[in-house]
Amino acid sequence: MKENVIILGGGIAGMEAARQLLLLGERPVIVERADHLGGHVADWHRLFPDKSPAEDLLEGLRPGLEGAEIHLGTTVSSLNALKDGYNLTLSDGSKLHGRALLFATGFELFAAERKEEYGYGIYNQVITNRDLERWFNTGKDSRLSGRPLSKIGFVHCVGSRDLKAGNPQCSKVCCMTAIKQAIELKERFPFAEVYCFYMDLRLFGKKYEDFYIGAQRDWGIHFIRGRVSEVAETLDGRVVVKAEDTLSGRPLKVSLDLLVLMAGMLPNPSATALARQIRLDVDDDGFLRSRDNLAGIIASNRPGVFYAGACTGTKTVPETLAEARSAALAIHNYLQDAK
């Protein structure tokens, strides 16, 4: 009988790794705390750079999971390192043993209410990137219904590149997500004026810069270089946003019907807690520390423990999938070598 390969997390990293492990003849077991697979991608509507439906990506991954043992709505109560592998006690009381363990624990979205000056949770006109995707998916959000949306703003770097918020790193997907969402809102509200408040635009990937050019040329989206400093409600039910227009060197204000905060990626605290139980190295930024940041991203400081996706830092979807495949192969080789 094949030994278990235990995968912590059933987002796209865990799903893709499990799929590949099955193809390699291994026996993956996914432990997922939510009642469904898909992680953050399951909350999303469309993905950059092609605006393809997030559901299509998950739809492509699901069939390959036939034969995998999946524990939904389950957390890990305790994790022990043994001589010949790892022992887990799950929240339902059951126990699992495996020689290989894959952290596919992902990230946590920054809680936007922590940046109180932006007014999330205080003003109905302020929502997050995730709220907007959910609204695209469900059409339901009491904050958005019944109001005309003629002026819309996006705030980049909410909880990212913010030492004071304890999160110095760039979340890297938000620039592109903001532009994607800005265009999606223009598609729905062609006459709306859309403003993106940025510090600098980090559009590093394939097709990203084309998206930016398209946002300017085809959609007339305004880009204002300056970090929003404060948001306040107006008498007529809008919010007034203040920033420095750093290109003009002057303060700037504009009133908006909707403000979307681009909440960034934080380390997943439950992953950190589990990592501590088996003395895995945690990096200065709070993410799990890879054995090597060039050639060993998916390797940990312990034999048999592997990483895939945003547990080691901010990642895009294709990066996450590539790491999941890479980790699956590394786990397969690890189990073969040990025989």
Added chain:
Amino acid sequence: MTDFGYTLSRSSTVNLDEADRSLWLRLEKLEPDLRLCMACGSCSASCTAAELGGMSLRKVILDLDRGRDPAPIVSACMLCGKCSMVCPRGINTRHLILSLCRIYEKK
């Protein structure tokens, strides 16, 4: 009015709710590439009229976008066209300035 012996300075805040962008909109019809500017400053850095005349196409475009009249800056341009060679977004900057000058003539 009572003279209090001092005056109030006008606010320097850019208020986008009240900004008059009609000049931008007129120029945009003639020069749709105007939208492509990403404020990199290559044009201003290569400008022969920048040092003595204070010309900066980047500032001209920014002023138009924020609803301020850039006429005093534009007047320094000698239409040498060097900026056209360096724009990374391929905007025909010389033609853009020419179109703006034509709008001013019609005013």
